[in-house]
Amino acid sequence: MTQRSKSLLIRNGHLIDPASKVDAEMDILLRDGKVSEVAQKGKIRGTADEKFDARGLVVAPGFIDMHVHLREPGQSHKETIATGTQAAAAGGFTSVCAMPNTSPVNDSAEISAWMRAPERGAVVNVFPIAAATIGSLGEKLTDFRALQRAGAIALTDDGKPILDDAIMREVLRQASQLGMPVIQHAEDTRLTSGATMNAGPTAFRLGLRGMPEEAEALIVERDIKLAAQTKAHLHVAHISTAGALKAVRKAKREHLRVSCEITPHHFTLIDEDVAADTSLAMYDSRFKMNPPLRSAADREAMLAALSDGAIDAIATDHAPHAAEEKNAEFDRAPFGITGLETALGLAISRLHRDKRVPLTRIVELLSANPARLLNLRGRGSLAVGSHADVTIFDPGKRWTYDADLSLSKSKNSPFGGWTLHGRVMATIVGGNVVHRL
Amino acid sequence: MAKRRNLLDLEHLSTDEITGLLRLARRMQSGRPRPLLRNQRIALLFYESSTRTRVSFEFAAKALGATTSIITTAASSIEKGESLLDTGYTLRALGADLIVMRHPSSGAPHVLARHLDIPVVNAGDGLHEHPSQGLLDAFTILRHRKTLKGLRVAIVGDIFHSRVARSAVQVFSKFGAQVTLCGPPELCPEMANTLAKGVTVSRHLEPAIRGVDVVMMLRIQKERLAGLNLDLPAYVANYQLTAERLRLAKRDAIVMHPGPIVRGLEITGDVADGQQSVITEQVHNGVAMRMAILSWCLGAAK
Numbered sequence: 166m167t168q169r170s171k172s173l174l175i176r177n178g179h180l181i182d183p184a185s186k187v188d189a190e191m192d193i194l195l196r197d198g199k200v201s202e203v204a205q206k207g208k209i210r211g212t213a214d215e216k217f218d219a220r221g222l223v224v225a226p227g228f229i230d231m232h233v234h235l236r237e238p239g240q241s242h243k244e245t246i247a248t249g250t251q252a253a254a255a256g257g258f259t260s261v262c263a264m265p266n267t268s269p270v271n272d273s274a275e276i277s278a279w280m281r282a283p284e285r286g287a288v289v290n291v292f293p294i295a296a297a298t299i300g301s302l303g304e305k306l307t308d309f310r311a312l313q314r315a316g317a318i319a320l321t322d323d324g325k326p327i328l329d330d331a332i333m334r335e336v337l338r339q340a341s342q343l344g345m346p347v348i349q350h351a352e353d354t355r356l357t358s359g360a361t362m363n364a365g366p367t368a369f370r371l372g373l374r375g376m377p378e379e380a381e382a383l384i385v386e387r388d389i390k391l392a393a394q395t396k397a398h399l400h401v402a403h404i405s406t407a408g409a410l411k412a413v414r415k416a417k418r419e420h421l422r423v424s425c426e427i428t429p430h431h432f433t434l435i436d437e438d439v440a441a442d443t444s445l446a447m448y449d450s451r452f453k454m455n456p457p458l459r460s461a462a463d464r465e466a467m468l469a470a471l472s473d474g475a476i477d478a479i480a481t482d483h484a485p486h487a488a489e490e491k492n493a494e495f496d497r498a499p500f501g502i503t504g505l506e507t508a509l510g511l512a513i514s515r516l517h518r519d520k521r522v523p524l525t526r527i528v529e530l531l532s533a534n535p536a537r538l539l540n541l542r543g544r545g546s547l548a549v550g551s552h553a554d555v556t557i558f559d560p561g562k563r564w565t566y567d568a569d570l571s572l573s574k575s576k577n578s579p580f581g582g583w584t585l586h587g588r589v590m591a592t593i594v595g596g597n598v599v600h601r602l
Numbered sequence: 603m604a605k606r607r608n609l610l611d612l613e614h615l616s617t618d619e620i621t622g623l624l625r626l627a628r629r630m631q632s633g634r635p636r637p638l639l640r641n642q643r644i645a646l647l648f649y650e651s652s653t654r655t656r657v658s659f660e661f662a663a664k665a666l667g668a669t670t671s672i673i674t675t676a677a678s679s680i681e682k683g684e685s686l687l688d689t690g691y692t693l694r695a696l697g698a699d700l701i702v703m704r705h706p707s708s709g710a711p712h713v714l715a716r717h718l719d720i721p722v723v724n725a726g727d728g729l730h731e732h733p734s735q736g737l738l739d740a741f742t743i744l745r746h747r748k749t750l751k752g753l754r755v756a757i758v759g760d761i762f763h764s765r766v767a768r769s770a771v772q773v774f775s776k777f778g779a780q781v782t783l784c785g786p787p788e789l790c791p792e793m794a795n796t797l798a799k800g801v802t803v804s805r806h807l808e809p810a811i812r813g814v815d816v817v818m819m820l821r822i823q824k825e826r827l828a829g830l831n832l833d834l835p836a837y838v839a840n841y842q843l844t845a846e847r848l849r850l851a852k853r854d855a856i857v858m859h860p861g862p863i864v865r866g867l868e869i870t871g872d873v874a875d876g877q878q879s880v881i882t883e884q885v886h887n888g889v890a891m892r893m894a895i896l897s898w899c900l901g902a903a904k
Binding site (some may be wrong): 492496 | 614636687709712715716717727729731856
């Protein structure tokens with residue numbers, strides 16, 4: 166599906182490039198993997214081998230998903246780097262950041278380099294996020310410098326939060342010296358043992374043990390204090406509670422280097438969705454992820470923060486699992502859902518159409534901001550000289566998501582059968598079209 | 603063929619459906635053999651131990667002429683790591699027409715029913731519901747009262763871990779009873795009042811049972827108390843149903859307990875065996891109620 170060409174002219178489209186403050190009808194010429202010219206409609210001087218007519222479409226910097234689980238090495242029955250990046254391309258993502266909870270854990274330069282090797286067959290850019298501690302056991306720090314040289318762009322023990330204060334402070338201190346962000350899955354696991362959904366009336370009625378919302382806020386508050394001491398960049402993964410958000414807002418007012426991301430499912434669904442409205446639809450593990458779907462009030466707080474800028478990025482936390490793993494008792498099924506292919510549709514449907522969040526803001530949450538947070542130079546913008554990573558989408562197009570046809574190896578999405586607005590029409594990585602509808 | 607149905611929980615049953623089931627149970631009480639389920643195979647899949655529920659479903663199935671087979675965790679492929687769905691598919695392939703299942707995971711019967719084309723009857727799922735118990739509780743009350751509407755019911759004890767309470771609350775609330783849930787905060791959190799309409803929470807036994815029509819006592823489920831440091835002597839002092847406390851309820855109030863009873867803990871022996879106790883009657887009514895459930899689920903009820 167990859168079509169190679171030295172130069173590609175995208176014309177008649179509506180260019181949204183928040184990093185360059187562009188929101189206008191513009192043509193754009195890609196040449197040799199870079200953006201070579203941006204000009205008023207019909208004013209590009211150079212010639213092109215190929216042309217793409219983007220009439221009625223939005224042309225945006227390639228989307229960057231700062232939180233995906235590609236499952237390689239070690240769990241290729243769930244996903245491979247090849248299949249995961251195909252799903253990414255279908256969802257408009259030209260870069261994905263792969264979490265280290267692979268098997269073995271990506272805690273070494275060798276594994277980081279292995280993930281980036283051409284043999285993996287990635288169709289979009291893959292940036293490893295390496296483990297902060299060896300084996301993500303929270304005891305001994307990994308070699309941050311070696312990991313950075315091997316291409317790791319950030320550090321995290323995602324899924325296994327670093328609870329020990331001294332270890333977390335040392336992680337932040339060393340990462341700060343190298344200019345690497347530290348990403349924390351904020352969950353005080355001492356408060357969530359055996360829990361499978363958000364604590365609250367729904368969990369109580371369903372007889373499921375609940376994760377209290379303060380389990381997230383407590384870790385975020387502690388991490389912010391440590392980040393302030395160490396002048397590190399703390400990034401809060403998949404924020405889900407009003408309490409944690411309050412702590413992030415306060416840190417931002419104090420000009421600390423604190424940022425956060427949200428998943429599409431946390432701004433779309435709530436804990437009551439686990440209960441559904443018929444017996445047969447209850448306890449569906451496609452609604453089980455960590456952090457869990459939260460209360461309606463939490464979702465309202467998230468939607469407000471997406472509008473006013475307190476939340477920096479949209480990331481999917483794409484977490485593929487095989488059908489036989491997910492089709493189990495709710496409390497025994499693994500946490501996580503896929504998300505690469507539905508992110509834009511949910512953002513446009515729920516944020517732009519329902520909440521009037523401008524398209525420029527959505528593009529910023531999906532491209533410019535993740536690039537800035539992760540120091541991905543030359544990405545997240547379509548300024549001349551940038552990498553030729555482009556996402557072209559139709560913001561008005563209605564479509565129905567069929568999870569069974571997902572390009573991901575796994576189909577564990579709660580959004581199968583949902584009709585969404587906004588569809589990716591083409592994904593271009595380094596000047597090459599890697600997905601086209 | 604008549605409609606086949608699951609019985610997964612009481613929350614989603616309509617009052618008409620429940621009334622129909624209770625009426626059917628009354629007809630099943632005559633004791634006459636009713637071969638409504640002849641040539642039907644009923645699998646009793648028990649992932650947790652049980653005496654009364656299992657035997658009661660088995661006797662009910664046999665009274666209706668069905669063939670039964672009991673599958674328990676220890677003596678089956680479940681021990682070898684077979685998944686819930688694979689066990690379900692296997693029973694289906696063996697010719698099971700209906701599966702009665704008890705399982706320690708809340709919602710396990712819902713997951714099984716979603717993937718199978720034969721009815722699933724929930725015989726207790728984790729902390730969630732125990733619908734056949736909720737129905738037989740309603741049935742038993744209706745042997746002593748004309749209607750559930752307006753009745754005052756106190757359910758006392760470990761509400762948090764009780765699937766019996768969750769089913770009872772659903773059925774009582776649907777028919778307009780006033781339910782008070784009573785227990786210490788760790789066993790009966792404030793949010794228990796969100797379970798259904800007309801439910802209140804009380805911390806003190808005396809006001810909770812004053813003037814009620816029904817007192818339902820629950821067992822302290824020691825096996826599910828992981829992490830809770832419950833002070834048992836204090837619990838007994840505050841929440842045990844004694845003859846003296848029972849005098850606060852209506853004079854003709856009935857005392858219920860889903861069993862198994864721990865005499866001297868949640869209830870004294872003299873109350874459990876006393877005039878107002880309908881505990882044995884509950885067990886007895888369980889067979890007729892489950893005959894009604896099985897024939898309703900298999901579309902054989904006339």
